[in-house]
Amino acid sequence: MSYQPIKVEFVxxxxxxxxxxxxxxxxxxxxxxxxxxRQGMTLSHEISGIIGLSGKAKGTVLIGMNSDFAIAVTDKLLGEKPDGLTPEVIDAVGELANMVAGGAKTRLEELNMSISLPSVIAGKNHTVSFPSGAVPIGIPFESELGAFSVEVSLVEVA
Amino acid sequence: MSYQPIKVEFVxxxxxxxxxxxxxxxxxxxxxxxxxxRQGMTLSHEISGIIGLSGKAKGTVLIGMNSDFAIAVTDKLLGEKPDGLTPEVIDAVGELANMVAGGAKTRLEELNMSISLPSVIAGKNHTVSFPSGAVPIGIPFESELGAFSVEVSLVEVA
Incomplete structure (x- = not known):
């Protein structure tokens, strides 16, 4: 398969x-x-929430962060600081991916997309790759909770 | 979010x-x-192809293997043995996930599902987790090329 990079208006x-x-x-x-x-097999974030999108366009949304950020987000969501990378933290990262993909789907109504279930990858030394040609655009964010990135790969279905 | 495990007739x-x-x-x-x-945050396969499914049911298909198997599959597909985990191997693993999900989608026509783009995770020490409650069913396979597993998490959309 060969894919084009994501269109700028989809970002x-x-x-x-x-x-x-x-x-x-x-x-x-x-x-x-x-x-x-994001090109090639660069090392990935310590924790990534990944979710698929499909419809008139198909692709993947990844939200990547370090464990401190994931713990800070979970603390703020649940009002209780998790003791490391607990299942609550993993669920919170998956739910972030779910909410970002869901929000983008609504804003891209003309693509009539639906979203899959999130997966959460954790580990200090792994790579996450997308198909050749479906080069994701990454968006780095900073906040008082720390830094993280959203990476989006999306292609229109012929 | 809370999910039920995959129905047996979907396996x-x-x-x-x-x-x-x-x-x-x-x-x-x-x-x-x-x-x-597959419960909890158990360590994952060295290489996993992951792809999302959505429609009247949504979920994730993962095909997990070690690098020897991934290289053997790529060798057989391309007729040339790759020199380690090259981009060709990563693409082949993503394409396997794509073909398995596409084949299952056709066989589960009543769920009217579409598939997203594959992601490929590689690394010796990482975990892949699914949302609590969406416990995947794993299917181990053996072949002359080696062993691998397919893990499926799929929930019907209410």
Whole structure:
């Protein structure tokens, strides 16, 4: 299979959805950094929530972070600080991916997409790769809880 | 979110699709082992292809293996033995996930599912987790190329 990179007009809905999720669920404002292209088998974040999108376009949304950020987010969501990478933290990261993908899906109504279940990858030394040609665009964010990235790979179905 | 485990009648289509992919694409017959439930944050396979499904049911298909198996499959697909975990191997693992999910989707026509793009996770020491309650069923396979597993998490959308 060969794919084209994501269209620029598809990026903003993911940006807006991420900001909205952090504002409404975590009362946290985000500052966005410069977009980047994620190419090759670079090492991945310590924890990633991944979820699939399909419909008139198909692709993947990844939200990647270190464990301190994941724990801080879970603390703020549940009001109790988790003692390391507990199942609650894993669920919170999956739920973040779910909410960002759900928000972007709503904003990209014309693509009529639906979302799959999230998977959460954790480990200090692994790679996450996408199909050749489906180069994801990465969006780095900073906040008072720490830094994280959202990476989006999305192609229109012929 | 809380989910139910996958219904047993949804498992066979993934089993049949996997056998069909290996028979037609790799001229390889599979021997199936005993199904298992994948619970908690157990360590994952060295390489996993993951792909999302959505529609009247949503979920995730994972095909997990060690690097020797991934290299053997790529060798057989391309007719040239890759020199380690090259981008060709990563693409082949993603394509396996894509073909297994696509085959199961066709066999589960009543669920009207579509599939996302594959992601491929590689690394010797990482975990892949699914949402609490969406406990995946694992299907171990053996073949002349080596052993691998298919893990399926699928829930009907209310």
């Amino acid at each position: 903003n809905p993911f940006l807006d959805a991420t900001s909205a999720v952090f504002r409404t669920m975590l009362n946290t404002e985000l500052k966005r950094g410069a977009l980047y292209l | 066979n289509p993934f089993l049949d699709a996997t056998s069909a992919v290996f028979r037609t694409m790799l001229n390889t017959e599979l021997k199936r082992g005993a199904l298992y439930l």
